[in-house]
Amino acid sequence: MxxxxxxxxxxxxxxxxxxxxxxxxxxxxxxxxxxxxxxxxxxxxxxxxxxxxxxxxxxxxxxxxxxxxxxxxxxxxxxxxxxxxxxxxxxxxxxxxxxxxxxxxxxxxxxxxxxxxxxxxxxxxxxxxxxxxxxxxxxxxxxxxxxxxxxxxxxxxxxxxxxxxxxxxxxxxxxxxxxxxxxxxxxxxxxxxxxxxxxxxxxxxxxxxxxxxVGQKRFIVKLTGEANHAGTTPMTMRRDPCAGAAEIVAKLERMALQAGDPLVATVGRLELSPNTPNVIPGSVTFTIDVRHAEEATLSAFGDAVSRLVQEVSARRGLQAETSLWVDTAxxxxxxxxxxxxxxxxxxxxxxxxxxxxxxxxxxxxxxxxxxxxxxxxxxxxxxxxxxxxxxxxxxxxxxxxxxxxxxxxxxxxxxxx
Amino acid sequence: MxxxxxxxxxxxxxxxxxxxxxxxxxxxxxxxxxxxxxxxxxxxxxxxxxxxxxxxxxxxxxxxxxxxxxxxxxxxxxxxxxxxxxxxxxxxxxxxxxxxxxxxxxxxxxxxxxxxxxxxxxxxxxxxxxxxxxxxxxxxxxxxxxxxxxxxxxxxxxxxxxxxxxxxxxxxxxxxxxxxxxxxxxxxxxxxxxxxxxxxxxxxxxxxxxxxxVGQKRFIVKLTGEANHAGTTPMTMRRDPCAGAAEIVAKLERMALQAGDPLVATVGRLELSPNTPNVIPGSVTFTIDVRHAEEATLSAFGDAVSRLVQEVSARRGLQAETSLWVDTAxxxxxxxxxxxxxxxxxxxxxxxxxxxxxxxxxxxxxxxxxxxxxxxxxxxxxxxxxxxxxxxxxxxxxxxxxxxxxxxxxxxxxxxx
Missing domain, CATH: 3.40.630.10 (Zn peptidases)
Structure with missing residues (x-):
């Protein structure tokens, strides 16, 4: 030209x-x-x-x-x-x-x-x-x-x-x-x-x-614990899914930063139930959106996310349900x-x-x-x-x-x- | 009798x-x-x-x-x-x-x-x-x-x-x-x-x-970051208030456990905005309910909560607004x-x-x-x-x-x- x-x-x-x-x-x-x-x-x-x-x-x-x-x-x-x-x-x-x-x-x-x-x-x-x-x-x-x-x-x-x-x-x-x-x-x-x-x-x-x-994996995670009175339940007697979700979100961010570009991991939606200031939540549902340009890396990170959810919920006595509802290469x-x-x-x-x-x-x-x-x-x-x-x-x-x-x-x- | x-x-x-x-x-x-x-x-x-x-x-x-x-x-x-x-x-x-x-x-x-x-x-x-x-x-x-x-x-x-x-x-x-x-x-x-x-x-x-x-302090915390596309925003270019809230919730739980009974700290309500799976949230609003039977301890813990919010949000480039809307002795x-x-x-x-x-x-x-x-x-x-x-x-x-x-x-x- x-x-x-x-x-x-x-x-x-x-x-x-x-x-x-x-x-x-x-x-x-x-x-x-x-x-x-x-x-x-x-x-x-x-x-x-x-x-x-x-x-x-x-x-x-x-x-x-x-x-x-x-x-x-x-x-x-x-x-x-x-x-x-x-x-x-x-x-x-x-x-x-x-x-x-x-x-x-x-x-x-x-x-x-x-x-x-x-x-x-x-x-x-x-x-x-x-x-x-x-x-x-x-x-x-x-x-x-x-x-x-x-x-x-x-x-x-x-x-x-x-x-x-x-x-x-x-x-x-x-x-x-x-x-x-x-x-x-x-x-x-x-x-x-x-x-x-x-x-x-x-x-x-x-x-x-x-x-x-990038390919994308989007998980929906539901953690179920035990809804309880925020005042009458000692810290050591709680099964608090919000605290569990917080640990997962914080660790997910670290894992994504360690993986480096172009990997991104995002929690964009998160909902507590019953979502009331003076009640320890009974459950929390949140999304994890993970993207990467290479199939092998994306897949390995997706596996690591599942392990993270399992490890945290098991240790905290929470029940975890994880579903993968977007999975594009x-x-x-x-x-x-x-x-x-x-x-x-x-x-x-x-x-x-x-x-x-x-x-x-x-x-x-x-x-x-x-x-x-x-x-x-x-x-x-x-x-x-x-x-x-x-x-x-x-x-x-x-x-x-x-x-x-x-x-x-x-x-x-x-x-x- | x-x-x-x-x-x-x-x-x-x-x-x-x-x-x-x-x-x-x-x-x-x-x-x-x-x-x-x-x-x-x-x-x-x-x-x-x-x-x-x-x-x-x-x-x-x-x-x-x-x-x-x-x-x-x-x-x-x-x-x-x-x-x-x-x-x-x-x-x-x-x-x-x-x-x-x-x-x-x-x-x-x-x-x-x-x-x-x-x-x-x-x-x-x-x-x-x-x-x-x-x-x-x-x-x-x-x-x-x-x-x-x-x-x-x-x-x-x-x-x-x-x-x-x-x-x-x-x-x-x-x-x-x-x-x-x-x-x-x-x-x-x-x-x-x-x-x-x-x-x-x-x-x-x-x-x-x-x-x-117990006396009670209930805070409402709003963290404001930058709403962005979950796919196109590298991890290092984010100001993600959900990740900031997760860090605060996780640390709050540790602090409360360390303080010991009867101190309890609860995040019972938490809301992301816009709360969409493929968007890094622009803001998150959550409550922190803290209770203790002694005024001095409750007061000191309340101050520590405020410092935690300030420290995490400042480090992450988030804007934090904290208001205390319940404060009973x-x-x-x-x-x-x-x-x-x-x-x-x-x-x-x-x-x-x-x-x-x-x-x-x-x-x-x-x-x-x-x-x-x-x-x-x-x-x-x-x-x-x-x-x-x-x-x-x-x-x-x-x-x-x-x-x-x-x-x-x-x-x-x-x-x-």
Missing amino acids: DTVNVLRAAPLMHDVLRDLASFSADGPGVTRLLYSREWGEAQQYLMRRMTTLGFDVRCDRVGNVYGRVEGARYGAPAVLTGSHVDTVRCGGVFDGAYGIAAGIAALDWLRRTYGPPIRPLEIVSFCEEEGSRFPLSYWGSGNVTGAYDLAEAPRHIDFAGISMQEAMVAAGYGREDQALPRRTDIAAFVEAHIEQGVTLERLGHDVGIVTAI PAPMHPALYGSMERISAAKGLSPRLMTSGAGHDAQMLQTICPSAMVFVPSRHGVSHSPEEYSSPKALEDGLEVLIAMLYELAYEERLP | DTVNVLRAAPLMHDVLRDLASFSADGPGVTRLLYSREWGEAQQYLMRRMTTLGFDVRCDRVGNVYGRVEGARYGAPAVLTGSHVDTVRCGGVFDGAYGIAAGIAALDWLRRTYGPPIRPLEIVSFCEEEGSRFPLSYWGSGNVTGAYDLAEAPRHIDFAGISMQEAMVAAGYGREDQALPRRTDIAAFVEAHIEQGVTLERLGHDVGIVTAI PAPMHPALYGSMERISAAKGLSPRLMTSGAGHDAQMLQTICPSAMVFVPSRHGVSHSPEEYSSPKALEDGLEVLIAMLYELAYEERLP
Whole structure:
């Protein structure tokens, strides 16, 4: 790729981002739940906008929207970029939307600058990633990779009692004349996304190059002791599950610090019963969320967590029930792709950081069917899923620049792994 | 006192206990909130029953009910026994009611056996002790000692928006023609009560002789850190208030164990915000309830708790707010009285245990105006404030025996301190 100034691509990206932010249920922030009116308007907007740009535009049966720039090698597997259009409730304007806006701007700029690619280039706006309306995530990308099957849509019910099938049909999708979402013609996937963490900002890097999306184990632990009067029960006669949970949480933190990056362990939810100031709790229920980029380490740490719970509860005469209700494997990004992105970033004078993603992304689904990569841009204070989510124009443009160069290598130079 | 078999007093006690249990709002257990219909029926029942027994019966303006056996020394300060008639929601049949039933049986038996005492003997059914309807406790005994003033009744509002004044008037009290509750003519107070703890049962004692009712400090601690994504925030970049609270709770338990009996420290209520499995909490609020029978020790431990919170939060970069919202002083029982009760118990072949009361009782109000004492009987599994509350007939009768002998010494032998 020439060193043509890619900053001329930036205005379109900012424009699409600003427009997408306008499609939202009541604030604060942006709320664009799957198959809602606002969601449908956003996808319609993207289709109109990409049609105007001259892309071949289509949608599939679950509501994923694609824009395509045909390649010289007609019908060859495509190089795909993009992200998801849905948001959490009262989320920010960058999560998901940035990857779509950057992708549209990248394709437009590449085509205007270099003409048609060799490989087809596609941009996707996945219908759903957040799991904010129905109790599942990655409905968009999971239907593309085959992780989900359209036939299960009637089984998923939202908080208002509406099934995913009903919602999909009401939004204008799920029709037999619409293309099935499954794709087997994708050569590579590259996703730009905000970091949603503090690492890049704190360590002063311009972009993050993702080596793997972490796997996750989420435990629910219930410790049962003996509810008793806080005044009349001597310390030595207690079986206090709150004290037991405190010991576990404190030791868990030490174990995670000792394990070192990228291992994280979090107790985000904890509830005492009866939760009354003058009663020693009878039980406590809490979650332990553990993440790491390598299966073996994650698995060993999960085992250590179970042992810790057993050891503490046995010593304290507490009854422990531990259940594992999330157990996802780490999703590695492709070394050739992230190697290229690191090289590209450095060559552009940016300071890249090879890092794992502690949050889930569509790329973890796509990596099951094609070489995949992600570029992160810094999030101010690491805040995401909040109206306070913010990434500076400079940060967004740095990511765009890396994305453009990566897509150029893949689609124009066919430097595919 | 002769060694006459006081067991002949037991049937009346069991009878009154059984009758009192029938006055209750819907179960499970007994619910008899201050100034409720059930509460009024219970007090009416006691007045009828005591009238039948030949006691002089009266009530005061706040609804305390008295039965009196006049003494030979007419008008001399009275020896008072009794407890409270109100209950928590879904409480047991013994808490409060036992002290009333035992007192009635004691007065009846003493009068039948020995005729009129020298000092007047009185039994009281205090209107309120639990604080279950209005946000205060000891309304009955506190009006007797002057800790409360009737004029504040309009200011206290229950969960249904009804003021204590309205409720009192609706129940038939609060009238100007009714006697003011304040008493200055009480020579001594003796209260029989269930232990509401596990100590007597676990250590195999028949009765507990209370040396002091513990003082209490209750703190509310709020730790504020930084809510962040559980996946994208490295362990070293966290300010996690849940981990901070865990460290405090774990250290608090160690400190309390080191301090030794009767010090107890309890975290009974703890709440994370936002309390979501995949979010590092932004804040945690919890209570610390500390009790001890000696003011100096309680005070020193309270200071140590404050230092612990400050040290942990400062080291972890958390913001800590600590407020002390309960701060009651220990209430000593009278050494001459509890010494006598210990001697009486041992002489009867019972195994007494000198102990502090970790729960509050009417006796802590009364001890501000006269020498006071309490006798405890074992609670099965230490359970109280529950339909499962239970003390065996044998236990109740052991306590009755000690109560009768104590009242005999005070009212018939005038062995007053």
